[in-house]
Amino acid sequence: MSLPLVHLENITVAVGEAEDRTVLLDRVNFEIPELSITALVGGSGSGKTTTGLAILRLLPSALNIEEGRIFFNGEDLLNASGERMRQIRGGEVSMVFQEPLNAFNPVFSIGYQIDEVLQVHTDLGRVQRQKRVLELLDLVGLPEPGRMARDYPHQLSGGMRQRAMIAQAIAGDPKLIIADEPTSNLDVTLQARIIELFKKLKDELKLSILLITHDLGMVGHMADHVAVMTQGKIVESGTTGDILSNPGHQYTKELMEALL
Numbered sequence: 001m002s003l004p005l006v007h008l009e010n011i012t013v014a015v016g017e018a019e020d021r022t023v024l025l026d027r028v029n030f031e032i033p034e035l036s037i038t039a040l041v042g043g044s045g046s047g048k049t050t051t052g053l054a055i056l057r058l059l060p061s062a063l064n065i066e067e068g069r070i071f072f073n074g075e076d077l078l079n080a081s082g083e084r085m086r087q088i089r090g091g092e093v094s095m096v097f098q099e100p101l102n103a104f105n106p107v108f109s110i111g112y113q114i115d116e117v118l119q120v121h122t123d124l125g126r127v128q129r130q131k132r133v134l135e136l137l138d139l140v141g142l143p144e145p146g147r148m149a150r151d152y153p154h155q156l157s158g159g160m161r162q163r164a165m166i167a168q169a170i171a172g173d174p175k176l177i178i179a180d181e182p183t184s185n186l187d188v189t190l191q192a193r194i195i196e197l198f199k200k201l202k203d204e205l206k207l208s209i210l211l212i213t214h215d216l217g218m219v220g221h222m223a224d225h226v227a228v229m230t231q232g233k234i235v236e237s238g239t240t241g242d243i244l245s246n247p248g249h250q251y252t253k254e255l256m257e258a259l260l
């Protein structure tokens with residue numbers, strides 16, 4: 001077995017202290033294999049977003065990682081320097097969210113905001129970066145990349161904006177994309193297209209995707225590995241085929257029944 005790309009070991013996250021202490025993640029163990037699409041699936045409030053943010057050490061300051069370790073490519077992230085974490089964020093690991101309008105700055109063009117990532121995370125010069133922005137927009141299936149680059153976030157449709165955010169997410173040539181409910185705001189047809197895009201990017205760019213979702217249907221269409229989370233705990237994990245054909249935990253069975 002090769003080393004997993006990401007390994008969470010006994011991660012416990014809580015808010016508050018003593019009698020006010022609430023545990024949000026309870027000794028979470030979780031692996032993202034290299035070159036995989038690994039889903040973290042569970043109901044609302046189960047701790048999925050908290051898990052994704054913990055990997056990049058982006059938790060709100062009220063939340064404490066009380067115990068556990070997080071390894072990325074063998075590197076101990078909870079002991080990494082602030083400078084190293086800034087290199088990793090948007091570089092080796094990037095994020096895609098449900099609502100791209102929150103991720104983009106409204107007053108800068110799409111092209112400008114993708115270029116910002118290239119400036120920080122690549123050695124490309126100005127002319128090369130301009131060319132790369134257009135390539136990235138083309139790679140995510142956006143028509144007329146030249147015009148798209150000049151557009152502002154609010155000028156794009158929801159589906160196009162999501163593609164633009166994915167272009168920004170791959171700009172730093174990441175090994176991992178954390179995609180938190182990436183299609184929950186899109187209709188079913190657009191959802192399917194974004195799923196196809198993620199699969200294509202995974203193969204062409206040789207990266208892994210952590211797919212955070214409440215939708216087990218999406219897991220079946222997209223993920224090769226899955227971990228099921230409820231109330232801050234992983235209740236089972238394995239290959240998608242094994243888990244969906246033979247769910248071992250009552251909660252997974254309930255999620256599956258909700259699909260029928």
Ligand SMILES: Nc1ncnc2c1ncn2[C@@H]1O[C@H](COP(=O)(O)OP(=O)(O)O)[C@@H](O)[C@H]1O
Nearest residue numbers: 015024043044045046047048049050051060062
């Ligand atoms: N900043 C915070 N302070 C206190 N509780 C929080 C905070 N952020 C999230 N929580 C709580 O943590 C739990 C898990 O939240 P979250 O990780 O967002 O779940 P999910 O993404 O699975 O819907 C929820 O009960 C939520 O209310």
Ligand SMILES: [Mg+2]
Nearest residue numbers: 048049050180
């Ligand atoms: Mg969430």
